[in-house]
Amino acid sequence: MTTIPNRPLTHAAHTTPAAEHAGSIWRLAWPQTLMMFFHFLIGFADVYVAGQIGDNVQAALGMITQILLFFLIIAIALANGSVSAVSQSLGAGKTVRAVRYINMVMGLVLVASLLLSVLAYPLRGLLLDLLRTPESIRVLASEFLAIYLCLLPVYYLLVASNAVFRAQKKVHIPLLSMILVTGLNAFSDFGLCFGLFGLPRLGAIGLAWATLISVSCGCLFNCLLLLKRGWIQPSAFPPLRWMKSALPYLWMVAWPAGLMQTLWQTAYLVLFAITASLPRGEVVAMAALAAGIRIESILFLPAFAFNMTASILVGHALGQIDPPQAKRIGTMTWALGCLLVSAMGIGVWLMVDPVAGLLTTKTQVQQEIASYLHFNVAAIPFTATSMILGGVFLGAGATRYTMMAIGGTVWCVRLPLAFILGHLVLGRASGIWAAMFISQFIQSLLMAWIFFRRDWTRFSMQAMKHKNSQSSTHS
Numbered sequence: 001m002t003t004i005p006n007r008p009l010t011h012a013a014h015t016t017p018a019a020e021h022a023g024s025i026w027r028l029a030w031p032q033t034l035m036m037f038f039h040f041l042i043g044f045a046d047v048y049v050a051g052q053i054g055d056n057v058q059a060a061l062g063m064i065t066q067i068l069l070f071f072l073i074i075a076i077a078l079a080n081g082s083v084s085a086v087s088q089s090l091g092a093g094k095t096v097r098a099v100r101y102i103n104m105v106m107g108l109v110l111v112a113s114l115l116l117s118v119l120a121y122p123l124r125g126l127l128l129d130l131l132r133t134p135e136s137i138r139v140l141a142s143e144f145l146a147i148y149l150c151l152l153p154v155y156y157l158l159v160a161s162n163a164v165f166r167a168q169k170k171v172h173i174p175l176l177s178m179i180l181v182t183g184l185n186a187f188s189d190f191g192l193c194f195g196l197f198g199l200p201r202l203g204a205i206g207l208a209w210a211t212l213i214s215v216s217c218g219c220l221f222n223c224l225l226l227l228k229r230g231w232i233q234p235s236a237f238p239p240l241r242w243m244k245s246a247l248p249y250l251w252m253v254a255w256p257a258g259l260m261q262t263l264w265q266t267a268y269l270v271l272f273a274i275t276a277s278l279p280r281g282e283v284v285a286m287a288a289l290a291a292g293i294r295i296e297s298i299l300f301l302p303a304f305a306f307n308m309t310a311s312i313l314v315g316h317a318l319g320q321i322d323p324p325q326a327k328r329i330g331t332m333t334w335a336l337g338c339l340l341v342s343a344m345g346i347g348v349w350l351m352v353d354p355v356a357g358l359l360t361t362k363t364q365v366q367q368e369i370a371s372y373l374h375f376n377v378a379a380i381p382f383t384a385t386s387m388i389l390g391g392v393f394l395g396a397g398a399t400r401y402t403m404m405a406i407g408g409t410v411w412c413v414r415l416p417l418a419f420i421l422g423h424l425v426l427g428r429a430s431g432i433w434a435a436m437f438i439s440q441f442i443q444s445l446l447m448a449w450i451f452f453r454r455d456w457t458r459f460s461m462q463a464m465k466h467k468n469s470q471s472s473t474h475s
Contacts, residue, residue, distance in 0.1 A: 021332050025309055029337070031175045032166070032305035038178040040301060042185050042214075046207055049189040057204045060137040064144040067127070068155075070265055071120070071148075074112050075156040077258030078105055079163035081250040083311050084397045086167035088461050091319020100238035101246065102164050102231050106157065113156035117149050124149065140204055147208035154212075154219040161222035164231065166308055167315065173225060177218045185214035249397070249461055256403035257394070263407035267415060274418050275432055281368070285429035288368035295355060295369075296376050299344055303384045306337030307391030314395030318460035326457055330392040334451075337388045338381055345380035348373065368429055375433035382444035389447040397459040405446040414439035 043065070050057040082105040089098035120127070124145045133141050158181075162174040187197065188210030195201025202209060226232040238246065275285050310333040317326035348355065356369035376383075390402040414435055421431030450456060457463060 028309040031171045033302045035175045035178045036301040038182040045186045060141040073261045075159040077254040080257040081254035083167045084253045087315025088319035091316035103237045109156040109160040113153040117152045154216045158219040181214045181218035253397045256399040260403040267410045279427045292372035303387040306388045310391035311395035323457040334388045338384045341384040375437045379437045379440040382440040385444040398456040409443040
């Protein structure tokens with residue numbers, strides 16, 4: 001009897017059709033796009049209600065929100081580390097290792113947030129001094145900061161637990177969590193600030209209490225589901241010996257991610273300073289920059305969703321020790337994400353002038369907003385490339401590539417070029433907008449070169465384990 005060769009079956013088992021890849025990407029991307037949209041609505045509701053109370057409330061809220069984002073860097077870094085470690089562990093079929101990583105990360109974010117809150121609380125006055133907080137908003141800003149520092153532990157747990165669910169491909173749970181947080185935040189914003197729905201009227205400080213209530217409920221929702229599913233439990237907390245061997249990989253992924261966030265946040269502060277010190281039209285430029293960033297952020301929502309999708313799928317593929325599949329998934333996620341974001345960008349580009357008119361009645365500011373959007377919407381394909389490929393590198397544990405490409409470009413290209421073009425060459429805001437466009441283009445080229453030319457899969461746990469075992473054998 002003649003045996004039929006099984007080569008085609010083996011090939012089919014190891015090669016996933018493009019349509020199946022696209023289906024997997026879309027199933028993960030659309031809930032995360034919605035999740036990011038609800039996250040956007042949280043900030044929109046806060047800014048809207050603050051604007052109804054007064055300009056000083058908006059200013060205080062904006063300043064403290066930036067401080068909160070800075071304090072969340074540790075949580076985001078550890079969450080990124082957990083996505084890489086947990087997704088690769090599940091891809092490798094090592095559920096026990098995934099559970100141990102989840103318990104360790106949740107424990108670490110809780111300890112880190114408590115320490116940060118305890119250390120920062122008595123220093124909040126000094127922090128406001130360093131930021132040169134205007135006296136007109138200092139009291140309110142101090143009250144906001146005090147509540148937000150108490151909020152840190154639950155916010156850290158919310159960020160980490162959402163990342164843990166994403167790593168398991170359970171993206172509908174973070175979506176439900178953010179819907180809950182968004183609804184409660186809007187309800188509490190209006191209720192506590194204006195005394196509606198039978199709630200006490202607290203005025204402006206109600207914004208901070210609304211954030212505390214809504215984030216705490218979202219955190220509780222996530223933690224209860226993790227407990228119910230057995231993903232966090234005291235008996236599953238890893239022993240010290242295991243943690244000593246597992247922490248180095250988590251650290252390897254987390255520190256570049258945290259450093260990149262730090263470089264990115266501080267770079268924006270410097271960019272605001274460069275804009276504020278323009279030779280002419282600096283006030284109009286500042287208004288245009290603040291408004292333009294808000295409009296542009298809408299286009300970032302699907303890009304972030306594809307970023308997170310890439311990290312999940314690439315992590316699972318590398319857990320299965322399948323670098324070619326990880327590269328195929330990365331390529332398709334980048335292509336689909338760029339196509340969608342670019343299509344949205346074209347829509348915004350065609351409506352730049354009407355959109356600018358919605359945000360202000362001043363003609364000069366409208367024109368500057370339109371100028372900002374023309375440069376930055378044109379750069380959206382490059383921005384999306386950097387963001388999505390950053391998710392690919394996160395899933396592989398190669399966050400140092402993202403840190404070097406994005407952090408290096410922002411500090412070595414964008415900021416110097418913004419000063420040169422904005423202050424020395426053109427003497428107006430369009431020089432800064434041009435610098436942003438050029439830096440995004442260079443940044444995307446670097447990220448694409450790394451993706452196609454460098455072996456970023458070597459940072460996966462399985463690849464590093466194989467490398468270490470080979471080193472041990474040779475020694």
